[in-house]
Amino acid sequence: MLDAAIKTQLQAYMGHIKQPIELVPSLDDSAKGAELRDLLQEIAGMSDLVTLAAEERDARTPSFLIRRKGTDIGVRFAGIPLGHEFTSLVLALLQVGGHPPKLSDDIIEQVKALDGDFVFETYFSLSCQNCPDVVQSLNTMSVLNPRIKNVSIDGALFKDEVDSRKIMAVPTVYLNGEVFASGRMEIEQILAKLDTGAVARAAEKIA
DSSP, X not given: OOOHHHHHHHHHHHTTOOSOEEEEEEOOSSHHHHHHHHHHHHHHTTOTTEEEOXXXXXXXXXXXXXXXXXXXXXXXXXXXXXXGGXXXXXXXXXXXTTOOOSOOHHHHHHHHHOOSOEEEEEEEOTTOSSHHHHHHHHHHHXXXXXXXXXXXXXXXXXXXXXXXXXXXXXXXXXXXXXXEEESOOXXXXXXXXXXXXXXXXXXXXXX
């Protein structure tokens, strides 16, 4: 599934995993389902801290969940995150596996302090250069705060959804079933849209 160079690179990154994680597939009989099974088997074979779990049926197939064992901390991909999303896959594995994200303490605390339940659906394309920033930001947020969930969806693989939601460009993000944003966004911009109490807290700090 992975060429030798990418496999070597991924194996080196996997050495940064600190906590056991499991790859939980939801597969079908399609060619993409078989590709995803092969990919997950390859990844699970690269570290003693990564296991391929029994299948759990998800609404979208083929898809998979990267879950920290014994917790509800996880990141889901609907599709096969290679191409421009390969880095998103690597970071999801590392961060679910306990490797700290490269964010300031203030941003980390702001994410953890978000009040509410947030279910994001992020549509991407494997050839999209702006998508990884959004995917990675929302994935990181979901690792830091278990009340935040994100599934990253390959629009080419789930075209019926793209058509029914009339999505014209990627990345497009839905929050709790409603359009949240489209286009490239950094984590600070996402937080600014979500965290309505941030301005008041900033004023308190200054005071």
